[in-house]
Amino acid sequence: MIKPEHRFFSDGHDLHGQDHEDPESETTAGVWDWEQLKQFTIKSHIKFLPPFGEVKIPNLANILDVVSPQVTELSFDGNGLLTGVSTDPEKDQTWLLANLPFSLCTSLADCRVVNYTELQELKRFGHNVVISSYEDENRVTQKVAFKFNVLPKVVPMQKAWDELNLVKSLPPHPNILPMDRVVLDYGDVQPRVLGFTTKYIEGGTLEDMDPNIPFRLEWLQQLLDVVDFLNLELGIMHQDIAPRKLLVDHDANKIILFDFNYAAVGDYMMYGNRDDIMGVVFTLYELITKDDQFAMVHPWDKNMDMVQSKAEWPANRLLDADVSEFRAVLNKWVAKRHSDGERGMKQYMEAWKRRGFTLPNRPEPPEHSVPFQSAAWQDGTPSFTTGIRTRTTAMELGQYVFRWERPPQCRLPKESRKRARHEVD
Numbered sequence: 001m002i003k004p005e006h007r008f009f010s011d012g013h014d015l016h017g018q019d020h021e022d023p024e025s026e027t028t029a030g031v032w033d034w035e036q037l038k039q040f041t042i043k044s045h046i047k048f049l050p051p052f053g054e055v056k057i058p059n060l061a062n063i064l065d066v067v068s069p070q071v072t073e074l075s076f077d078g079n080g081l082l083t084g085v086s087t088d089p090e091k092d093q094t095w096l097l098a099n100l101p102f103s104l105c106t107s108l109a110d111c112r113v114v115n116y117t118e119l120q121e122l123k124r125f126g127h128n129v130v131i132s133s134y135e136d137e138n139r140v141t142q143k144v145a146f147k148f149n150v151l152p153k154v155v156p157m158q159k160a161w162d163e164l165n166l167v168k169s170l171p172p173h174p175n176i177l178p179m180d181r182v183v184l185d186y187g188d189v190q191p192r193v194l195g196f197t198t199k200y201i202e203g204g205t206l207e208d209m210d211p212n213i214p215f216r217l218e219w220l221q222q223l224l225d226v227v228d229f230l231n232l233e234l235g236i237m238h239q240d241i242a243p244r245k246l247l248v249d250h251d252a253n254k255i256i257l258f259d260f261n262y263a264a265v266g267d268y269m270m271y272g273n274r275d276d277i278m279g280v281v282f283t284l285y286e287l288i289t290k291d292d293q294f295a296m297v298h299p300w301d302k303n304m305d306m307v308q309s310k311a312e313w314p315a316n317r318l319l320d321a322d323v324s325e326f327r328a329v330l331n332k333w334v335a336k337r338h339s340d341g342e343r344g345m346k347q348y349m350e351a352w353k354r355r356g357f358t359l360p361n362r363p364e365p366p367e368h369s370v371p372f373q374s375a376a377w378q379d380g381t382p383s384f385t386t387g388i389r390t391r392t393t394a395m396e397l398g399q400y401v402f403r404w405e406r407p408p409q410c411r412l413p414k415e416s417r418k419r420a421r422h423e424v425d
Contacts, residue, residue, distance in 0.1 A: 010049055011029065023046050023047035026044070027045065027049050029042055032127075033064055034126075034127035035124070036407065044075070065411070067085060068087065090392060092392055097149075098367040098368060101188075101366070102190065103190055107168075112181045116186075119132040119133070119144075119183070120132055128147060128148055129148075144198060144200050147196060147197070159262075162263070164182070165359050166265065167196065169357070174222075176229075176258075179196050180198050187400070202251075204248060205248070206287060207242070214319055214320045215317060216319075223255060232348065233351055233355075235354070236263055237274075265359055266349065272299070274299045281330065288313050288319065290317055291316075368387050372385065
């Protein structure tokens with residue numbers, strides 16, 4: 001389920017020359033609706049569309065749930081009331097996400113694939129994951145998590161490419177979620193890469209686990225072991241270890257690390273102060289105490305002493321051992337990892353150099369090499385450029401455009417919703 005507070009994201013404000021500090025200033029923004037995987041152009045005021053991604057328009061979810069799928073632009077007055085809609089395709093300012101032809105992705109040539117149209121949606125899980133099912137070659141139904149990126153921006157596109165190639169290259173490990181298949185769109189002359197699937201784990205994440213189910217000491221040891229495997233054998237840093245990134249497989253009595261979109265390989269994509277040692281410390285503290293205040297703190301402002309220096313970690317969930325035992329195992333591991341005098345980084349870099357693994361470069365989408373008119377000179381002569389362009393421009397050029405849009409769940413047939421809930425329960 002997509003949480004209501006996370007449904008919208010605004011991007012690319014245009015203040016039309018007005019004062020950005022005046023809450024009554026009019027602004028236009030592209031607002032992404034993760035429920036529909038669609039960007040709307042919205043005209044409103046700064047107080048309803050402030051910078052940095054916030055969307056505060058009253059009842060926006062209810063409005064977008066019922067407007068026509070052809071709507072591209074909505075206007076709101078100073079009271080947040082809807083004053084107009086447009087279905088003009090020219091007002092669709094969504095940038096083209098040019099999904100890569102599979103033939104250009106030579107690093108994925110040995111991967112198993114599944115047709116996007118064969119995926120049956122079961123549940124929407126965040127803005128870029130859908131729990132789905134498909135029937136494999138042996139007519140066995142496979143339940144999977146389909147991960148994708150819809151943002152046509154350099155960083156999200158690069159991270160999606162890196163994660164796909166990293167996950168498919170990881171050696172098997174009992175506590176790492178492996179890749180299942182690459183998802184392809186066959187709507188164009190050449191199949192296009194949309195994302196990838198992983199096996200669906202029924203137990204959910206540690207963040208959502210019932211606090212009356214005991215967190216086990218052996219699960220902590222599994223976490224320490226898998227972090228050592230990544231860091232000290234592969235030279236890979238996950239950089240986002242948290243309860244929400246750890247699945248629970250109750251049948252196998254183990255936890256499973258997933259979601260490598262922040263991962264570093266050696267010093268590539270290494271972020272300051274996001275090392276896995278600190279991630280483990282804060283993860284254990286949050287799991288035991290149910291205190292998630294530090295999850296909201298920016299990594300640059302965090303230090304593990306914020307929790308390690310606390311004399312008491314109150315247990316606000318069931319544990320299968322005393323808190324002191326959990327902390328003793330953790331402290332011994334932290335001391336060992338820091339023993340090289342460089343907070344564990346020396347061993348990490350040595351592992352990466354020893355393995356020699358690097359991620360392949362992301363191919364340039366062929367659409368970006370086709371010139372298009374972006375403006376005109378003062379004398380009226382058209383000015384052409386290449387690179388990223390809007391979907392409208394791409395369609396005018398006859399280029400292929402994959403449409404991610406989907407109806408809000410409230411518009412889905414009731415039987416489909418009931419079946420989906422039953423299959424993921």
